[in-house]
Amino acid sequence: MNTVLLICSDRRLRASLAEGLAPSFSVHQADDGAEARVFLRASAGGCSAVLIDTGLNAADGPEPCRGLRSEGFDMPILLLSEASDEADVVAGLDSGANDYILKPFSMPELLARLRAHLRISATTESAVRTIGPYAFRPSAKQLFERARNRTIRLTSKEVAVLKYLHAADGRPVAKHTLLMEVWGYNSAVSSHTLETHIWRLRQKIEDNPANARLLLTNRDGYRLNQAA
Structure with missing residues (x-):
C-alpha cells in the first residue's frame, strides 16, 4: 500500500x-x-x-x-x-x-x-517502488529496508531484472522473456547468465537464500512474492 x-x-x-x-x-x-x-x-x-x-x-x-x-x-x-x-x-x-x-x-x-x-x-525512473519489505529506487540502484535501516546496492542488471518482475505485479515471467528484455538479443547470453544474477539477488535480499520467500522460481521463470 x-x-x-x-x-x-x-x-x-x-x-x-x-x-x-x-x-x-x-x-x-x-x-x-x-x-x-x-x-x-x-x-x-x-x-x-x-x-x-x-x-x-x-x-x-x-x-x-x-x-x-x-x-x-x-x-x-x-x-x-x-x-x-x-x-x-x-x-x-x-x-x-x-x-x-x-x-x-x-x-x-x-x-x-x-x-x-x-x-x-x-512510470518515471526516479519512482520508488515497494518490493516486500524494501523501498526500491531504480535511479539510485538501491533497496532500502526501513525495519533494519539498511541499504542494499544493486548492479544495473539487477535493477533491470527487479523492474521487470515488479511490473509483472506478481505474475511469473519466463526466463527467455527476462533474457530478451534485460540483455536483448545476444546469442552469447544463456539462461545461466540470468540464473547467476537471480542467485546473487537472493544473496542480497533474502533472509534465507536457500529457501527464498520474495524472489521465487516459477516453472521456467521467476516472480516476486509481494506478500513476503
Whole structure:
C-alpha cells in the first residue's frame, strides 16, 4: 500500500482527511514542513506522495513544498487551498507542486487526482517502488529496508531484472522473456547468465537464500512474492 504524507496544522481537518485517505493509502501525519522532512529523511523513499493543506494562508503551502524540493524529494506533491487567486495558484505550482486543488473538494476527487499523479510517477525512473519489505529506487540502484535501516546496492542488471518482475505485479515471467528484455538479443547470453544474477539477488535480499520467500522460481521463470 502506498504511503501518503499529510501536512496540515489543523488537527481536526487533518484527522478528517486522514480518515478519508486511510482505505486506499497508509497515511503519515505532520504538523509542518520541518516535521515532514524528518519523516521523509527517515523513510528513505518509502513515501509515495505528499498532501499539503495551506490553511487560511496560501503562502503556507509553497514554502514547505519548496523546502521538500530543495532537499531532492521528487514524489508528487499536491497543495490543498482555499485561495483561488491566479497569483496563489501560480506561486503554488512554481514552488514545485504537481497539483493545486481548491476547496471545497470531494474526497473522491482528491483520491482520483492523487491516483492519477501516482500513475504518472510510477512510470518515471526516479519512482520508488515497494518490493516486500524494501523501498526500491531504480535511479539510485538501491533497496532500502526501513525495519533494519539498511541499504542494499544493486548492479544495473539487477535493477533491470527487479523492474521487470515488479511490473509483472506478481505474475511469473519466463526466463527467455527476462533474457530478451534485460540483455536483448545476444546469442552469447544463456539462461545461466540470468540464473547467476537471480542467485546473487537472493544473496542480497533474502533472509534465507536457500529457501527464498520474495524472489521465487516459477516453472521456467521467476516472480516476486509481494506478500513476503
